[in-house]
Amino acid sequence: MISAANPLVLVGAGNMGGAMLNGWLEAGTDPATIVVxxxxxxxxxxARLAAAGVRCEASAPEGLVAGILMLAVKPQIMDAVLPGLTGLVGPKTVSLSIAAGKTIAYFEERLGGAVVRTIPNTPAMVGRGITGAVANAAVSAEAKAEIDTLLSVCGPVEWVEDEALIDSITAVSGSGPAYVFYVVECMAEAGRKCGLPADLAMRLARAxxxxxxxxxHQSPDDAAVLRQNVTSPNGTTAAAxxxxxxxxxxxxxxxAALQAAADRSRELAG
Structure with a gap:
């Protein structure tokens, strides 16, 4: 579906867009089929774009029609960005969004045609992300497979049929890395209160x-089994x-936390 004539157009090369781009290049995607x-x-x-030979433009060039139009800008500026992109959308273009809170209907109204809405997470920056995705009826099986391959460079992709589930995915995995980071903060602070030097407590918690x-990641066992494997009867772990x-x-x-995140995701979607 993507080619030099109808390239993969990446709008926004920040943290998430840049992570995707690096993954594509490392996976062997032809730089001639990518426009940033x-x-x-x-x-x-x-420097990365120049070294790889990827074309970079400040705005949409006239006459360019995207095979896939990947929207990797912040949701807050999407309204300002989309009017300048309508010329990139042709009859076979698939618009692919990684912006939280922007629905398929939002993109259908502004760009029309085939739309895929996704919610990745920040571990994608190190190739260990996971992405939830949903497509509208205009997305062909071929296009869905190609998009799955593109997204998979940063981790597995979980497709759902019901767009409403994207709010719950946002609550679990989209926002989830922040919960883990906060758990580390809490463990380190608790360790400090137990008498450890603060820097040592943080190193222990992070590791x-x-x-x-x-x-x-490497074990086939469920999380509950792994927890039980660490827990000796009447031991220290059992006490905690x-x-x-x-x-x-x-x-x-x-x-309560994940419900709050899911509710906020729905509010942002309007």
């Missing part, structure tokens, strides 16, 4: 969470889990 639209790429990104994440897993422990806090 960004009026002010960072110095590092500009523990990243190590546990990698163990879970008795607090975390109490009726008023961590689960109701996460229930």
């Amino acid at each position: 639209l960004d009026p002010k790429p960072s110095g590092a990104m500009a 523990t969470v990243t190590g546990a994440g990698e163990l879970m 889990l008795a607090v975390l897993m109490a009726e008023d422990g961590l689960q109701p806090v996460f229930d």
Whole structure:
């Protein structure tokens, strides 16, 4: 679907757009099939584009029609950006959004045609992300497969049929890295209160969470099984889990937090 004549047009080469671009190039995507639209790429990104031979423009060139139009700008500026992109959309163009809170209907109204809405997360920047995705009826099976391949360079893709589920995906994985980072902050602070130097407590917390994440990544076991494997009867871990897993422990806090995130996602979508 993408070609030099109908390229993959990336609008915005910031953190997420840049992560996707790096993944495509590392996966062997032909630079001649990519065009970046960004009026002010960072110095590092500009150098990356030049070294790879990827065309970069400040605005949409006349006569260019995208095969895939990937929208990687902040939701707050989407209204200002989209009017300048309508000329890029042809009968076979698929508009692909990674912007939180912008619905398929929003893009159908402004760009028309085939639309895929996604919610990636920031671990995509190190190739360990996960992306939730939903397509409208105008997206062909061929286009969906190609988009799946493009998104997969940064981690697995989970497709859903019901767009309403994107709000819940946003709550779990889109916003989820921030919860993990905050858990690290809390563990480090608790360690400090137990008498550890603050810098040592933070190093221990960071290494523990990243190590546990990698163990879970590599293990076929469920998270519950991995938890049980660490927990000796009447031991130190069991004592801590008795607090975390109490009726008023961590689960109701996460229930309320993720519901708040999902509700906010729906509010942003209007």
